[in-house]
Amino acid sequence: MIDFKGVHKTYPGAEPLHVLKGIDLHIDESELVSIMGASGSGKSTILNIMGIIDSYDEGEYHLAGHLIKGQSRMEQSRLRNELIGFIFQRYNLISFKNAMENVALPLYYRGVGQKERNSIAMNYLERVGLASHWDHLPSQLSGGQQQRVAIARALAMHPKIILADEPTGALDSTTTQDVMNLLKDVNKNEKLTMVIVTHELSIAEQTQRRIRLSDGRIIDDIRI
Protein backbone atom coordinates (compact mmCIF):
# COMPACT_ATOMS: atom_id res chain seq x y z
CA MET A 1 0.00 0.00 0.00
CA ILE A 2 2.76 2.43 1.00
CA ASP A 3 6.23 2.00 -0.41
CA PHE A 4 9.14 4.34 0.32
CA LYS A 5 12.49 3.66 -1.38
CA GLY A 6 15.46 5.80 -0.38
CA VAL A 7 13.31 8.87 0.25
CA HIS A 8 15.19 12.06 1.14
CA LYS A 9 13.76 15.40 2.11
CA THR A 10 15.64 18.64 2.69
CA TYR A 11 14.02 21.93 3.62
CA PRO A 12 15.84 24.76 1.86
CA GLY A 13 16.98 27.87 3.70
CA ALA A 14 20.09 29.68 4.86
CA GLU A 15 20.96 26.43 6.60
CA PRO A 16 19.23 23.62 4.65
CA LEU A 17 17.61 21.07 6.92
CA HIS A 18 18.05 17.46 5.80
CA VAL A 19 15.01 15.94 7.52
CA LEU A 20 14.69 12.51 5.90
CA LYS A 21 17.88 10.67 5.07
CA GLY A 22 17.01 7.75 2.86
CA ILE A 23 13.81 6.22 4.23
CA ASP A 24 12.99 2.69 3.07
CA LEU A 25 9.58 1.62 4.29
CA HIS A 26 6.87 -0.72 3.11
CA ILE A 27 3.43 -0.81 4.71
CA ASP A 28 0.95 -3.47 3.66
CA GLU A 29 -2.81 -3.20 3.31
CA SER A 30 -4.78 -3.15 6.60
CA GLU A 31 -1.66 -2.73 8.75
CA LEU A 32 -1.97 -0.60 11.87
CA VAL A 33 1.36 1.19 12.18
CA SER A 34 2.66 3.75 14.61
CA ILE A 35 5.60 6.07 13.96
CA MET A 36 7.39 7.45 16.98
CA GLY A 37 10.29 9.74 17.43
CA ALA A 38 11.53 12.87 19.14
CA SER A 39 10.67 16.32 17.86
CA GLY A 40 12.52 16.98 14.61
CA SER A 41 13.08 13.30 13.93
CA GLY A 42 11.06 13.58 10.70
CA LYS A 43 7.91 11.66 11.69
CA SER A 44 5.48 14.43 10.63
CA THR A 45 7.42 14.94 7.39
CA ILE A 46 6.99 11.24 6.54
CA LEU A 47 3.27 11.53 7.23
CA ASN A 48 2.99 14.66 5.08
CA ILE A 49 4.77 12.95 2.19
CA MET A 50 2.53 9.89 2.59
CA GLY A 51 -0.50 12.21 2.45
CA ILE A 52 0.79 14.04 -0.65
CA ILE A 53 0.78 17.22 1.37
CA ASP A 54 4.52 17.61 1.02
CA SER A 55 6.99 16.56 -1.66
CA TYR A 56 10.28 14.67 -1.43
CA ASP A 57 13.60 15.33 -3.16
CA GLU A 58 15.12 11.91 -3.85
CA GLY A 59 13.97 8.31 -3.96
CA GLU A 60 10.56 6.92 -4.84
CA TYR A 61 7.19 6.82 -3.13
CA HIS A 62 4.39 4.56 -4.36
CA LEU A 63 0.90 4.88 -2.91
CA ALA A 64 -1.59 2.14 -3.84
CA GLY A 65 0.43 1.50 -6.97
CA HIS A 66 0.75 5.15 -7.98
CA LEU A 67 4.23 6.65 -8.17
CA ILE A 68 3.81 9.95 -6.35
CA LYS A 69 6.11 12.23 -8.27
CA GLY A 70 5.44 14.99 -10.79
CA GLN A 71 1.66 14.79 -10.71
CA SER A 72 -0.30 17.94 -11.44
CA ARG A 73 -1.86 19.67 -8.46
CA MET A 74 -5.26 18.58 -9.71
CA GLU A 75 -4.17 14.95 -9.86
CA GLN A 76 -2.69 15.24 -6.37
CA SER A 77 -6.02 16.62 -5.09
CA ARG A 78 -7.83 13.71 -6.69
CA LEU A 79 -5.49 11.10 -5.18
CA ARG A 80 -5.75 12.67 -1.74
CA ASN A 81 -9.52 12.77 -2.05
CA GLU A 82 -9.87 9.17 -3.22
CA LEU A 83 -7.16 7.33 -1.29
CA ILE A 84 -6.46 9.11 1.97
CA GLY A 85 -8.36 10.01 5.09
CA PHE A 86 -6.68 12.48 7.43
CA ILE A 87 -6.98 12.78 11.19
CA PHE A 88 -5.19 15.67 12.87
CA GLN A 89 -4.16 16.40 16.44
CA ARG A 90 -6.28 19.57 16.53
CA TYR A 91 -9.23 17.88 14.74
CA ASN A 92 -9.16 20.53 11.99
CA LEU A 93 -12.89 20.96 11.64
CA ILE A 94 -14.29 24.01 9.87
CA SER A 95 -15.67 26.18 12.63
CA PHE A 96 -18.75 27.51 10.80
CA LYS A 97 -19.93 24.12 9.59
CA ASN A 98 -21.88 21.71 11.76
CA ALA A 99 -20.76 18.12 12.42
CA MET A 100 -22.66 16.69 9.46
CA GLU A 101 -21.37 19.37 7.05
CA ASN A 102 -17.81 18.79 8.21
CA VAL A 103 -18.09 15.07 7.61
CA ALA A 104 -19.70 15.67 4.21
CA LEU A 105 -17.10 18.21 3.02
CA PRO A 106 -14.67 15.80 1.29
CA LEU A 107 -17.65 14.15 -0.41
CA TYR A 108 -18.61 17.58 -1.81
CA TYR A 109 -15.19 17.81 -3.44
CA ARG A 110 -15.71 14.35 -4.90
CA GLY A 111 -18.88 15.61 -6.55
CA VAL A 112 -21.38 13.63 -4.46
CA GLY A 113 -24.85 15.24 -4.42
CA GLN A 114 -26.06 16.94 -1.28
CA LYS A 115 -28.72 14.40 -0.33
CA GLU A 116 -26.40 11.40 -0.69
CA ARG A 117 -23.60 13.31 1.00
CA ASN A 118 -25.70 14.08 4.03
CA SER A 119 -26.95 10.51 4.23
CA ILE A 120 -23.38 9.12 4.17
CA ALA A 121 -22.27 11.70 6.73
CA MET A 122 -25.11 10.74 9.07
CA ASN A 123 -24.22 7.05 8.78
CA TYR A 124 -20.65 7.73 9.83
CA LEU A 125 -21.69 10.09 12.60
CA GLU A 126 -23.87 7.26 13.87
CA ARG A 127 -20.87 4.92 13.74
CA VAL A 128 -18.83 7.22 15.91
CA GLY A 129 -21.79 7.73 18.24
CA LEU A 130 -22.55 11.33 17.35
CA ALA A 131 -25.69 11.10 15.21
CA SER A 132 -27.62 13.09 17.79
CA HIS A 133 -25.02 15.87 17.58
CA TRP A 134 -25.14 16.24 13.77
CA ASP A 135 -26.17 19.88 13.89
CA HIS A 136 -23.63 20.94 16.52
CA LEU A 137 -20.88 23.33 15.56
CA PRO A 138 -17.35 22.27 16.56
CA SER A 139 -17.40 24.85 19.33
CA GLN A 140 -20.40 23.03 20.84
CA LEU A 141 -18.54 19.69 20.98
CA SER A 142 -15.90 18.39 23.42
CA GLY A 143 -12.38 17.58 22.20
CA GLY A 144 -13.14 13.87 22.07
CA GLN A 145 -16.36 14.46 20.17
CA GLN A 146 -14.57 16.73 17.68
CA GLN A 147 -11.96 14.05 17.08
CA ARG A 148 -14.70 11.51 16.49
CA VAL A 149 -16.26 13.86 13.93
CA ALA A 150 -12.82 14.10 12.29
CA ILE A 151 -12.60 10.29 12.22
CA ALA A 152 -16.09 10.11 10.67
CA ARG A 153 -14.93 12.64 8.05
CA ALA A 154 -11.85 10.52 7.27
CA LEU A 155 -13.93 7.34 6.96
CA ALA A 156 -16.76 8.87 4.92
CA MET A 157 -14.57 8.87 1.84
CA HIS A 158 -13.94 5.11 1.98
CA PRO A 159 -10.21 5.77 1.79
CA LYS A 160 -7.58 3.08 1.41
CA ILE A 161 -5.40 4.58 4.08
CA ILE A 162 -5.91 6.67 7.21
CA LEU A 163 -3.10 8.99 8.24
CA ALA A 164 -3.39 10.20 11.82
CA ASP A 165 -1.04 12.87 13.15
CA GLU A 166 -1.05 12.74 16.99
CA PRO A 167 -4.78 11.93 16.99
CA THR A 168 -4.96 11.83 20.77
CA GLY A 169 -2.44 14.54 21.50
CA ALA A 170 -5.07 17.00 22.67
CA LEU A 171 -7.25 14.57 24.60
CA ASP A 172 -7.43 13.39 28.21
CA SER A 173 -6.54 9.78 29.00
CA THR A 174 -10.12 8.43 29.05
CA THR A 175 -11.03 10.07 25.78
CA THR A 176 -7.68 9.00 24.33
CA GLN A 177 -8.57 5.38 24.92
CA ASP A 178 -12.05 5.86 23.46
CA VAL A 179 -10.55 7.32 20.28
CA MET A 180 -7.89 4.59 20.08
CA ASN A 181 -10.55 1.91 20.48
CA LEU A 182 -12.49 3.50 17.64
CA LEU A 183 -9.41 3.62 15.39
CA LYS A 184 -8.51 0.01 16.17
CA ASP A 185 -12.07 -1.02 15.52
CA VAL A 186 -12.05 0.74 12.15
CA ASN A 187 -8.73 -0.88 11.27
CA LYS A 188 -10.04 -4.28 12.15
CA ASN A 189 -13.49 -4.07 10.59
CA GLU A 190 -12.77 -1.93 7.54
CA LYS A 191 -9.36 -3.50 6.81
CA LEU A 192 -7.99 0.01 6.39
CA THR A 193 -4.31 0.74 6.43
CA MET A 194 -3.67 3.09 9.31
CA VAL A 195 -0.55 5.08 10.10
CA ILE A 196 -0.47 6.90 13.42
CA VAL A 197 2.25 9.38 14.28
CA THR A 198 2.55 9.71 18.04
CA HIS A 199 4.99 10.52 20.76
CA GLU A 200 3.03 8.52 23.34
CA LEU A 201 4.33 5.03 23.98
CA SER A 202 0.94 3.92 25.32
CA ILE A 203 -0.58 4.68 21.93
CA ALA A 204 2.21 3.03 19.96
CA GLU A 205 1.85 -0.08 22.09
CA GLN A 206 -1.69 -0.53 20.81
CA THR A 207 -0.53 -0.86 17.18
CA GLN A 208 0.69 -4.00 15.38
CA ARG A 209 3.85 -2.39 14.07
CA ARG A 210 6.01 0.23 15.72
CA ILE A 211 8.47 2.30 13.75
CA ARG A 212 10.91 4.56 15.55
CA LEU A 213 12.65 7.46 13.83
CA SER A 214 15.72 9.36 14.86
CA ASP A 215 17.47 12.11 12.97
CA GLY A 216 15.70 11.32 9.73
CA ARG A 217 16.36 7.59 9.76
CA ILE A 218 14.35 4.54 10.82
CA ILE A 219 16.09 3.05 13.82
CA ASP A 220 13.47 0.50 14.85
CA ASP A 221 10.74 -1.32 12.94
CA ILE A 222 9.05 -3.86 15.21
CA ARG A 223 6.09 -6.04 14.27
CA ILE A 224 4.19 -7.44 17.23
Add this chain to the structure above:
Amino acid sequence: MREMFAEVFASIRMNKQRSILAGVSTAWGIFMLIVLVGVGQGLIRGISSNYDYMSYNILHIMPGTTAMPFMGRQEGRKINLDDDDAAFLESQFPETVSKVIPMVNKEMQASKGRYSTVLQVWGVAPGYMNARYIQVKYGRDINDLDLQNHRKVCLLSTRLSSLLLSTKGSDALGQYVELGGVPFMVVGIYEPVRSFILVNDAFVPRPTATFLWEPSGHYDELCLFLDGLDTKEANGQFKLEMYDEMSKHKSFDNSDVAALNIEENMDFFLLVSGLLTTVSIAIWIIGLLALVSGIVGVGNIMFMSVKDRTFELGLRRVLGASDFSIMSLVLLEAIITMLIFGYVGMMAGIGVMRIVSVMTADMGSSAYNVFGSMDVEISMVLAANVVLVIGGLIAGWAPARQAIRMELTDALNS
Protein backbone atom coordinates in the same frame (compact mmCIF):
# COMPACT_ATOMS: atom_id res chain seq x y z
CA MET B 1 -23.23 26.00 -8.15
CA ARG B 2 -25.97 26.37 -5.55
CA GLU B 3 -23.71 24.70 -3.02
CA MET B 4 -20.84 26.95 -3.99
CA PHE B 5 -23.09 29.93 -3.26
CA ALA B 6 -24.05 28.38 0.07
CA GLU B 7 -20.34 28.05 0.90
CA VAL B 8 -19.75 31.68 -0.03
CA PHE B 9 -22.68 32.97 2.01
CA ALA B 10 -21.59 30.87 4.97
CA SER B 11 -18.16 32.48 4.73
CA ILE B 12 -19.66 35.97 4.43
CA ARG B 13 -21.90 35.31 7.45
CA MET B 14 -18.91 34.01 9.38
CA ASN B 15 -16.97 37.19 8.69
CA LYS B 16 -19.73 39.79 8.84
CA GLN B 17 -17.57 42.68 9.99
CA ARG B 18 -14.91 42.06 7.37
CA SER B 19 -17.50 41.68 4.61
CA ILE B 20 -19.30 44.86 5.65
CA LEU B 21 -16.01 46.78 5.63
CA ALA B 22 -15.27 45.52 2.14
CA GLY B 23 -18.79 46.24 1.02
CA VAL B 24 -18.97 49.80 2.31
CA SER B 25 -16.06 50.88 0.12
CA THR B 26 -17.71 49.21 -2.86
CA ALA B 27 -21.09 50.78 -2.12
CA TRP B 28 -19.44 54.19 -1.83
CA GLY B 29 -17.53 53.70 -5.08
CA ILE B 30 -20.60 52.69 -7.10
CA PHE B 31 -22.68 55.41 -5.40
CA MET B 32 -20.13 58.02 -6.48
CA LEU B 33 -20.02 56.57 -10.00
CA ILE B 34 -23.81 56.74 -10.32
CA VAL B 35 -24.02 60.24 -8.84
CA LEU B 36 -21.18 61.64 -10.96
CA VAL B 37 -22.41 60.09 -14.17
CA GLY B 38 -26.00 61.09 -13.33
CA VAL B 39 -24.98 64.71 -12.74
CA GLY B 40 -22.87 64.61 -15.91
CA GLN B 41 -25.74 63.21 -17.95
CA GLY B 42 -28.09 65.79 -16.45
CA LEU B 43 -25.69 68.54 -17.45
CA ILE B 44 -25.36 67.13 -20.95
CA ARG B 45 -29.12 66.71 -21.30
CA GLY B 46 -29.70 70.23 -19.99
CA ILE B 47 -27.20 71.90 -22.30
CA SER B 48 -28.22 69.77 -25.27
CA SER B 49 -31.88 70.66 -24.76
CA ASN B 50 -30.99 74.30 -25.36
CA TYR B 51 -29.98 73.46 -28.89
CA ASP B 52 -32.31 70.62 -29.73
CA TYR B 53 -34.45 72.87 -31.95
CA MET B 54 -31.50 73.37 -34.25
CA SER B 55 -31.45 71.11 -37.25
CA TYR B 56 -27.78 70.38 -37.56
CA ASN B 57 -28.09 68.67 -40.88
CA ILE B 58 -29.74 71.60 -42.67
CA LEU B 59 -27.85 74.24 -44.63
CA HIS B 60 -29.77 77.33 -45.66
CA ILE B 61 -28.87 79.20 -48.88
CA MET B 62 -30.42 82.63 -49.34
CA PRO B 63 -30.18 85.01 -52.28
CA GLY B 64 -27.51 87.72 -52.08
CA THR B 65 -26.07 90.55 -54.14
CA THR B 66 -22.65 90.29 -55.78
CA ALA B 67 -19.93 92.50 -54.34
CA MET B 68 -17.39 91.72 -57.08
CA PRO B 69 -17.52 92.10 -60.87
CA PHE B 70 -17.39 88.82 -62.79
CA MET B 71 -16.89 88.04 -66.48
CA GLY B 72 -17.78 91.59 -67.56
CA ARG B 73 -20.75 91.89 -65.21
CA GLN B 74 -20.92 94.63 -62.64
CA GLU B 75 -21.12 94.07 -58.91
CA GLY B 76 -24.46 94.70 -57.23
CA ARG B 77 -26.19 91.98 -59.25
CA LYS B 78 -28.95 90.08 -57.40
CA ILE B 79 -28.45 86.33 -57.38
CA ASN B 80 -31.90 84.71 -57.27
CA LEU B 81 -32.70 81.10 -56.42
CA ASP B 82 -35.24 78.98 -58.27
CA ASP B 83 -36.27 75.35 -59.00
CA ASP B 84 -33.36 74.95 -61.41
CA ASP B 85 -30.89 75.71 -58.59
CA ALA B 86 -32.59 73.22 -56.28
CA ALA B 87 -32.35 70.50 -58.95
CA PHE B 88 -28.73 71.48 -59.69
CA LEU B 89 -27.67 71.08 -56.07
CA GLU B 90 -29.41 67.72 -55.73
CA SER B 91 -27.77 66.37 -58.88
CA GLN B 92 -24.33 67.87 -58.15
CA PHE B 93 -23.97 66.41 -54.62
CA PRO B 94 -26.05 63.23 -54.62
CA GLU B 95 -23.97 61.69 -51.81
CA THR B 96 -24.26 64.64 -49.46
CA VAL B 97 -27.46 66.47 -50.36
CA SER B 98 -30.38 64.15 -49.74
CA LYS B 99 -33.09 66.73 -50.41
CA VAL B 100 -33.52 70.42 -51.25
CA ILE B 101 -36.66 72.18 -50.04
CA PRO B 102 -37.17 75.66 -51.53
CA MET B 103 -38.99 78.17 -49.36
CA VAL B 104 -40.81 81.46 -49.68
CA ASN B 105 -40.63 83.70 -46.62
CA LYS B 106 -42.61 86.90 -46.40
CA GLU B 107 -43.50 89.35 -43.69
CA MET B 108 -47.12 90.49 -43.87
CA GLN B 109 -50.23 91.46 -42.01
CA ALA B 110 -52.53 88.77 -40.61
CA SER B 111 -56.01 89.60 -39.51
CA LYS B 112 -59.27 88.14 -38.33
CA GLY B 113 -62.13 90.48 -37.68
CA ARG B 114 -60.87 93.33 -35.56
CA TYR B 115 -57.66 91.55 -34.58
CA SER B 116 -54.54 91.93 -36.65
CA THR B 117 -50.79 91.42 -36.28
CA VAL B 118 -47.60 91.37 -38.32
CA LEU B 119 -46.22 87.90 -38.86
CA GLN B 120 -43.77 85.89 -40.89
CA VAL B 121 -45.31 83.53 -43.45
CA TRP B 122 -43.29 80.54 -44.62
CA GLY B 123 -44.16 78.79 -47.86
CA VAL B 124 -42.91 75.26 -47.29
CA ALA B 125 -43.22 71.69 -48.52
CA PRO B 126 -44.23 68.58 -46.52
CA GLY B 127 -41.48 67.39 -44.23
CA TYR B 128 -40.07 70.82 -43.49
CA MET B 129 -41.74 71.22 -40.11
CA ASN B 130 -40.66 67.78 -39.03
CA ALA B 131 -37.07 68.52 -40.03
CA ARG B 132 -37.15 71.68 -37.91
CA TYR B 133 -38.51 69.75 -34.90
CA ILE B 134 -41.71 71.82 -35.02
CA GLN B 135 -44.48 69.84 -33.34
CA VAL B 136 -47.98 70.08 -34.74
CA LYS B 137 -50.13 70.18 -31.62
CA TYR B 138 -53.56 70.10 -33.24
CA GLY B 139 -54.63 69.31 -36.80
CA ARG B 140 -52.11 68.37 -39.46
CA ASP B 141 -48.97 69.35 -41.35
CA ILE B 142 -48.83 70.68 -44.94
CA ASN B 143 -49.33 67.72 -47.30
CA ASP B 144 -48.77 66.89 -50.99
CA LEU B 145 -52.39 67.58 -51.96
CA ASP B 146 -52.06 71.09 -50.52
CA LEU B 147 -49.11 71.64 -52.87
CA GLN B 148 -50.76 70.08 -55.93
CA ASN B 149 -54.02 71.96 -55.53
CA HIS B 150 -52.48 75.28 -54.42
CA ARG B 151 -54.72 75.14 -51.38
CA LYS B 152 -55.03 78.18 -49.19
CA VAL B 153 -54.46 76.41 -45.89
CA CYS B 154 -52.14 77.38 -43.04
CA LEU B 155 -50.65 76.31 -39.73
CA LEU B 156 -50.53 78.93 -36.98
CA SER B 157 -48.53 79.03 -33.77
CA THR B 158 -50.53 78.49 -30.58
CA ARG B 159 -49.95 82.13 -29.71
CA LEU B 160 -51.26 83.45 -33.05
CA SER B 161 -54.21 81.10 -32.92
CA SER B 162 -55.11 82.41 -29.51
CA LEU B 163 -54.49 86.06 -30.50
CA LEU B 164 -56.34 86.10 -33.83
CA LEU B 165 -59.11 83.59 -33.22
CA SER B 166 -59.49 83.95 -29.45
CA THR B 167 -59.61 80.18 -29.17
CA LYS B 168 -57.68 77.56 -27.33
CA GLY B 169 -56.88 74.01 -28.27
CA SER B 170 -58.23 72.64 -31.50
CA ASP B 171 -61.17 75.07 -31.78
CA ALA B 172 -59.25 77.18 -34.31
CA LEU B 173 -59.13 74.34 -36.82
CA GLY B 174 -61.37 74.97 -39.82
CA GLN B 175 -61.61 78.72 -39.15
CA TYR B 176 -60.25 81.31 -41.56
CA VAL B 177 -57.66 84.05 -41.12
CA GLU B 178 -56.45 86.56 -43.67
CA LEU B 179 -52.76 86.45 -44.56
CA GLY B 180 -51.78 89.48 -46.67
CA GLY B 181 -55.48 90.00 -47.28
CA VAL B 182 -56.09 86.45 -48.61
CA PRO B 183 -58.27 84.11 -46.53
CA PHE B 184 -56.56 80.88 -45.42
CA MET B 185 -58.15 78.01 -43.60
CA VAL B 186 -56.38 76.93 -40.40
CA VAL B 187 -55.57 73.19 -40.68
CA GLY B 188 -52.96 72.95 -37.96
CA ILE B 189 -51.64 74.57 -34.81
CA TYR B 190 -48.05 74.10 -33.73
CA GLU B 191 -46.13 74.66 -30.54
CA PRO B 192 -43.41 77.33 -30.84
CA VAL B 193 -39.99 75.78 -30.44
CA ARG B 194 -38.67 76.24 -26.90
CA SER B 195 -41.55 78.67 -26.30
CA PHE B 196 -39.85 81.58 -28.03
CA ILE B 197 -38.88 80.52 -31.55
CA LEU B 198 -41.38 80.79 -34.43
CA VAL B 199 -43.95 82.40 -32.13
CA ASN B 200 -45.30 84.92 -34.69
CA ASP B 201 -45.26 82.71 -37.73
CA ALA B 202 -47.51 80.84 -40.10
CA PHE B 203 -46.77 78.04 -42.53
CA VAL B 204 -48.54 77.71 -45.91
CA PRO B 205 -48.02 75.46 -48.99
CA ARG B 206 -45.08 76.82 -51.00
CA PRO B 207 -46.82 76.88 -54.44
CA THR B 208 -49.63 78.91 -52.91
CA ALA B 209 -47.13 81.37 -51.44
CA THR B 210 -45.23 81.60 -54.73
CA PHE B 211 -48.42 82.15 -56.70
CA LEU B 212 -49.66 84.85 -54.35
CA TRP B 213 -46.56 86.66 -53.27
CA GLU B 214 -43.59 85.69 -55.47
CA PRO B 215 -44.91 85.17 -59.01
CA SER B 216 -41.35 85.51 -60.35
CA GLY B 217 -40.76 81.92 -59.15
CA HIS B 218 -37.79 82.99 -57.06
CA TYR B 219 -37.29 81.56 -53.64
CA ASP B 220 -36.22 83.27 -50.44
CA GLU B 221 -34.34 80.24 -49.26
CA LEU B 222 -33.16 76.77 -50.28
CA CYS B 223 -32.96 74.28 -47.43
CA LEU B 224 -30.36 71.60 -48.11
CA PHE B 225 -30.74 68.39 -46.07
CA LEU B 226 -27.26 66.95 -45.64
CA ASP B 227 -25.92 63.47 -44.87
CA GLY B 228 -22.56 62.17 -43.72
CA LEU B 229 -20.85 65.41 -42.65
CA ASP B 230 -19.49 64.17 -39.35
CA THR B 231 -16.44 66.35 -38.97
CA LYS B 232 -15.65 70.02 -39.10
CA GLU B 233 -13.24 69.37 -41.98
CA ALA B 234 -15.84 67.49 -44.05
CA ASN B 235 -18.39 70.20 -43.40
CA GLY B 236 -15.95 73.00 -44.38
CA GLN B 237 -14.91 71.11 -47.51
CA PHE B 238 -18.52 70.62 -48.58
CA LYS B 239 -19.34 74.31 -48.12
CA LEU B 240 -16.32 75.33 -50.25
CA GLU B 241 -17.21 72.88 -53.03
CA MET B 242 -20.90 73.78 -52.97
CA TYR B 243 -20.13 77.52 -53.14
CA ASP B 244 -17.67 76.93 -55.97
CA GLU B 245 -20.23 74.91 -57.98
CA MET B 246 -22.96 77.47 -57.36
CA SER B 247 -20.60 80.28 -58.46
CA LYS B 248 -20.11 78.52 -61.80
CA HIS B 249 -23.82 77.72 -62.10
CA LYS B 250 -24.94 81.25 -61.26
CA SER B 251 -21.94 83.04 -62.82
CA PHE B 252 -20.27 84.89 -59.97
CA ASP B 253 -16.80 84.91 -58.50
CA ASN B 254 -16.33 81.99 -56.10
CA SER B 255 -14.58 84.29 -53.64
CA ASP B 256 -17.53 86.69 -53.61
CA VAL B 257 -19.09 85.82 -50.25
CA ALA B 258 -21.92 88.31 -50.68
CA ALA B 259 -23.40 86.58 -53.74
CA LEU B 260 -25.20 83.99 -51.63
CA ASN B 261 -25.91 83.94 -47.91
CA ILE B 262 -25.14 80.63 -46.23
CA GLU B 263 -26.35 79.69 -42.76
CA GLU B 264 -25.85 76.39 -40.98
CA ASN B 265 -25.41 74.96 -37.49
CA MET B 266 -23.14 72.01 -38.17
CA ASP B 267 -19.91 73.63 -36.96
CA PHE B 268 -21.62 74.74 -33.78
CA PHE B 269 -23.14 71.31 -33.31
CA LEU B 270 -19.76 69.64 -33.73
CA LEU B 271 -18.21 72.03 -31.21
CA VAL B 272 -20.94 71.47 -28.61
CA SER B 273 -21.10 67.72 -29.09
CA GLY B 274 -17.30 67.51 -28.87
CA LEU B 275 -17.34 69.44 -25.60
CA LEU B 276 -20.14 67.34 -24.17
CA THR B 277 -18.36 64.13 -25.15
CA THR B 278 -15.23 65.37 -23.37
CA VAL B 279 -17.27 66.22 -20.25
CA SER B 280 -18.92 62.80 -20.39
CA ILE B 281 -15.59 60.96 -20.67
CA ALA B 282 -14.07 63.03 -17.86
CA ILE B 283 -17.01 62.25 -15.58
CA TRP B 284 -16.80 58.52 -16.33
CA ILE B 285 -13.08 58.55 -15.57
CA ILE B 286 -13.62 60.33 -12.24
CA GLY B 287 -16.47 57.95 -11.38
CA LEU B 288 -14.43 54.89 -12.27
CA LEU B 289 -11.53 56.18 -10.17
CA ALA B 290 -13.94 56.39 -7.24
CA LEU B 291 -14.96 52.82 -7.96
CA VAL B 292 -11.34 51.72 -8.22
CA SER B 293 -10.91 52.78 -4.60
CA GLY B 294 -13.78 50.41 -3.80
CA ILE B 295 -12.15 47.61 -5.76
CA VAL B 296 -8.85 48.21 -3.96
CA GLY B 297 -10.78 48.10 -0.67
CA VAL B 298 -12.38 44.78 -1.52
CA GLY B 299 -9.03 43.48 -2.78
CA ASN B 300 -7.37 44.39 0.51
CA ILE B 301 -10.12 42.81 2.54
CA MET B 302 -9.99 39.70 0.36
CA PHE B 303 -6.24 39.47 1.00
CA MET B 304 -6.99 39.67 4.73
CA SER B 305 -9.73 37.12 4.28
CA VAL B 306 -7.42 34.68 2.53
CA LYS B 307 -4.80 35.26 5.23
CA ASP B 308 -7.38 34.66 7.98
CA ARG B 309 -8.59 31.55 6.20
CA THR B 310 -5.16 30.16 5.33
CA PHE B 311 -5.78 27.12 7.46
CA GLU B 312 -9.35 26.56 6.30
CA LEU B 313 -8.46 26.86 2.61
CA GLY B 314 -5.43 24.59 3.14
CA LEU B 315 -7.64 22.04 4.88
CA ARG B 316 -10.13 22.13 2.00
CA ARG B 317 -7.27 21.40 -0.39
CA VAL B 318 -6.08 18.53 1.81
CA LEU B 319 -9.61 17.11 1.75
CA GLY B 320 -9.60 17.15 -2.04
CA ALA B 321 -10.56 20.66 -3.17
CA SER B 322 -9.06 21.50 -6.53
CA ASP B 323 -7.29 24.77 -7.26
CA PHE B 324 -10.28 25.72 -9.37
CA SER B 325 -12.78 25.24 -6.56
CA ILE B 326 -10.62 27.24 -4.12
CA MET B 327 -10.19 30.05 -6.65
CA SER B 328 -13.92 29.99 -7.43
CA LEU B 329 -14.71 30.22 -3.73
CA VAL B 330 -12.53 33.30 -3.21
CA LEU B 331 -13.51 34.98 -6.49
CA LEU B 332 -17.19 34.30 -5.96
CA GLU B 333 -16.99 35.79 -2.49
CA ALA B 334 -15.37 38.94 -3.91
CA ILE B 335 -17.94 39.19 -6.71
CA ILE B 336 -20.92 38.57 -4.42
CA THR B 337 -19.62 41.06 -1.89
CA MET B 338 -19.21 43.63 -4.64
CA LEU B 339 -22.60 42.87 -6.16
CA ILE B 340 -24.56 42.96 -2.88
CA PHE B 341 -22.99 46.17 -1.65
CA GLY B 342 -22.69 47.54 -5.17
CA TYR B 343 -26.46 47.24 -5.49
CA VAL B 344 -26.91 49.05 -2.20
CA GLY B 345 -24.70 51.86 -3.53
CA MET B 346 -26.44 51.76 -6.89
CA MET B 347 -29.93 51.99 -5.39
CA ALA B 348 -28.81 54.82 -3.12
CA GLY B 349 -27.27 56.60 -6.12
CA ILE B 350 -30.36 56.12 -8.28
CA GLY B 351 -32.57 57.30 -5.40
CA VAL B 352 -30.47 60.41 -4.79
CA MET B 353 -30.43 61.19 -8.51
CA ARG B 354 -34.22 60.83 -8.67
CA ILE B 355 -34.64 63.26 -5.78
CA VAL B 356 -32.13 65.73 -7.23
CA SER B 357 -33.77 65.39 -10.63
CA VAL B 358 -37.14 66.36 -9.20
CA MET B 359 -35.61 69.22 -7.20
CA THR B 360 -33.72 70.68 -10.17
CA ALA B 361 -36.56 70.25 -12.66
CA ASP B 362 -37.42 73.97 -12.42
CA MET B 363 -33.86 75.26 -12.43
CA GLY B 364 -32.70 77.58 -15.21
CA SER B 365 -35.28 79.42 -17.30
CA SER B 366 -37.50 78.79 -20.28
CA ALA B 367 -34.76 80.39 -22.33
CA TYR B 368 -31.83 78.32 -21.10
CA ASN B 369 -31.60 75.02 -19.21
CA VAL B 370 -28.70 74.15 -16.94
CA PHE B 371 -29.66 70.60 -15.96
CA GLY B 372 -31.87 68.10 -17.65
CA SER B 373 -33.19 64.93 -16.02
CA MET B 374 -30.51 63.24 -13.91
CA ASP B 375 -32.32 59.91 -13.92
CA VAL B 376 -29.90 57.10 -14.52
CA GLU B 377 -30.36 55.22 -17.77
CA ILE B 378 -30.77 51.43 -17.86
CA SER B 379 -27.60 51.21 -19.97
CA MET B 380 -25.77 52.90 -17.11
CA VAL B 381 -27.16 50.37 -14.62
CA LEU B 382 -26.13 47.49 -16.89
CA ALA B 383 -22.68 49.02 -17.33
CA ALA B 384 -22.39 49.38 -13.54
CA ASN B 385 -23.27 45.68 -13.16
CA VAL B 386 -20.55 44.70 -15.60
CA VAL B 387 -18.12 46.98 -13.78
CA LEU B 388 -19.06 45.34 -10.46
CA VAL B 389 -18.49 41.80 -11.73
CA ILE B 390 -15.21 42.77 -13.39
CA GLY B 391 -14.28 44.70 -10.24
CA GLY B 392 -14.99 41.61 -8.13
CA LEU B 393 -12.84 39.49 -10.42
CA ILE B 394 -10.00 42.01 -10.23
CA ALA B 395 -10.34 42.41 -6.47
CA GLY B 396 -10.45 38.67 -5.86
CA TRP B 397 -7.95 37.46 -8.44
CA ALA B 398 -4.70 38.10 -6.59
CA PRO B 399 -5.98 36.82 -3.20
CA ALA B 400 -7.41 33.74 -4.93
CA ARG B 401 -4.04 33.06 -6.56
CA GLN B 402 -2.40 33.49 -3.19
CA ALA B 403 -4.83 30.98 -1.68
CA ILE B 404 -3.83 28.23 -4.10
CA ARG B 405 -0.11 29.07 -4.10
CA MET B 406 0.25 28.40 -0.37
CA GLU B 407 2.22 25.32 0.59
CA LEU B 408 -0.18 22.87 2.20
CA THR B 409 2.16 22.17 5.10
CA ASP B 410 2.42 25.91 5.82
CA ALA B 411 -1.33 26.31 5.53
CA LEU B 412 -2.03 23.49 7.99
CA ASN B 413 0.53 24.79 10.44
CA SER B 414 -0.81 28.36 10.29
